[in-house]
Amino acid sequence: MSSQKPPESxxxxxxxxxxxxxxxxxxxxxxxxxxxxxxxANSTDISFxxxxxxxxxxxxxxxxxxxxxxxxxxxxxxxLIKVRDAYLAxxxxxxxxxxxxxxxxxxxxxxxxxxxxMIADDVCINAFAVVECGARIGxxxxxxxxxxxxxxxxxxxxxxxxxxxTVYHGVTIxxxxxxxxxxxxxxxxxxxxxxxxxxxxVPQIGSLVISDDVEIGxxxxxxxxxxxxxxxxxxxxxxxxxxxAHNVKVGDDVAIAAQSGIAGSSAIGHxxxxxxxxxxxxxVKVGDDVxxxxxxxxxxxxxxxSMISGFPPMPHREWKRNQVALRNIEKLENTVKxxxxxxxxxxxxxxxxxxxxxxxxxxxxxRNN
Numbered sequence: 001m002s003s004q005k006p007p008e009s010x011x012x013x014x015x016x017x018x019x020x021x022x023x024x025x026x027x028x029x030x031x032x033x034x035x036x037x038x039x040x041a042n043s044t045d046i047s048f049x050x051x052x053x054x055x056x057x058x059x060x061x062x063x064x065x066x067x068x069x070x071x072x073x074x075x076x077x078x079x080l081i082k083v084r085d086a087y088l089a090x091x092x093x094x095x096x097x098x099x100x101x102x103x104x105x106x107x108x109x110x111x112x113x114x115x116x117x118m119i120a121d122d123v124c125i126n127a128f129a130v131v132e133c134g135a136r137i138g139x140x141x142x143x144x145x146x147x148x149x150x151x152x153x154x155x156x157x158x159x160x161x162x163x164x165x166t167v168y169h170g171v172t173i174x175x176x177x178x179x180x181x182x183x184x185x186x187x188x189x190x191x192x193x194x195x196x197x198x199x200x201x202v203p204q205i206g207s208l209v210i211s212d213d214v215e216i217g218x219x220x221x222x223x224x225x226x227x228x229x230x231x232x233x234x235x236x237x238x239x240x241x242x243x244x245a246h247n248v249k250v251g252d253d254v255a256i257a258a259q260s261g262i263a264g265s266s267a268i269g270h271x272x273x274x275x276x277x278x279x280x281x282x283x284v285k286v287g288d289d290v291x292x293x294x295x296x297x298x299x300x301x302x303x304x305x306s307m308i309s310g311f312p313p314m315p316h317r318e319w320k321r322n323q324v325a326l327r328n329i330e331k332l333e334n335t336v337k338x339x340x341x342x343x344x345x346x347x348x349x350x351x352x353x354x355x356x357x358x359x360x361x362x363x364x365x366x367r368n369n
C-alpha cells in the first residue's frame with residue numbers, strides 16, 4: 001500500500017494508484033461507489049478474489065473491477081486490480097467506503113459526569129454513561145450508552161467504547177482504541193491465599209495499560225495487575241470472549257481469537273497469533289512470531305518463530321502426523337490383530353517342526369496309562 005491518505009477522487013485509476021496496484025482493462029475514469037462480493041456486486045462496485053476456490057465466479061460477476069493477487073494470470077473479461085495482498089486491499093477500501101457511523105458530538109443530559117473529570121470539547125458521551133472523578137476523556141472519543149469509566153482513568157483521543165463497556169479505576173487507554181460491547185477492563189485478578197479451608201482475597205492494587213490502536217472484542221475481560229501493571233501493547237487485536245489475567249504482558253501486533261485465555265504473569269511476544277480456544281499457562285513466556293493453532297496450549301516457554309498445536313502442545317507438523325495416525329487407528333488395530341494371529345500360527349508351526357511327534361507321543365503315553 002502506498003499511502004494512508006485517501007485518494008482525492010474515487011475513480012478506478014485513483015483507487016488503483018492509492019493501493020499501489022496494477023490496473024488491467026479499459027475504463028480507468030469509472031466512478032466507484034462501494035464494495036461487493038463477486039456474486040452480489042453491481043457495476044459501480046469493486047469486488048475481490050482472495051480465495052481461489054471462488055475464481056469460477058469471475059465469469060458471472062457484475063463488478064466494475066476485481067481485486068486479485070499480483071501473480072494472478074488466468075484469462076478473464078473482468079477488469080483486474082492486481083495487488084500484493086487482496087484481503088488487505090479489501091480492508092482498506094471497505095474502511096474508505098464505509099466508515100463507522102457514530103453518534104453526533106455532545107453530552108447527553110442523562111450522562112453522569114463528575115465535576116472533577118476532564119472532558120475534551122469534541123467528545124460524544126451518550127445516554128446513561130458514567131464518568132467518575134479524576135477521569136480524562138480525550139478528543140473525538142465516543143462513549144456509547146451505558147459505558148462506565150472509573151475514577152482516575154485516562155482514555156485517549158479517537159477512541160470508541162461501545163454500549164455497556166466497563167472501565168474500572170486507574171486504567172490507562174491510548175489513542176485510536178476500539179472496545180466492543182460488554183467488555184470489562186481493569187477488573188480484579190484471580191488472587192487468593194488459602195487460610196486453612198477458606199480463601200483470603202489478595203487485594204489487586206495494580207493497573208491496566210492499553211496502548212494505541214488496540215481493538216478489544218465484545219465481552220472480553222482484562223484484569224488489572226495484582227501489584228504492577230497488566231500491559232496490552234500497540235496494535236493488539238483481541239477477539240470476543242478473550243480473557244487476560246493479572247500482570248499479563250502482550251506485545252505489539254498480537255492477535256488472539258475468541259475464547260482464548262492467558263493465565264497470570266504470562267508474557268506474549270510481538271506479532272504472535274493465538275487461534276480460538278487456545279491458552280497459555282501462568283508464568284509462561286511465548287516468544288515473537290509464534291503461531292498457536294486453535295485449542296492448543298502453551299504449558300512452558302515457547303521459542304520465537306514456533307508453530308504449536310494440540311494439548312499437550314507439540315510442533316505443528318508432528319501434531320498433523322499424529323492426527324493422520326489417529327484417523328487410521330481402527331485400521332491399524334485390525335492390522336496388528338491380523339499380524340498377531342499370523343505370528344501365533346507361525347510359532348505353533350515352528351514348534352511342530354522343532355519337536356516332531358511330540359503331540360502323538362503324548363497320546364501314546366495317555367493310552368499306556
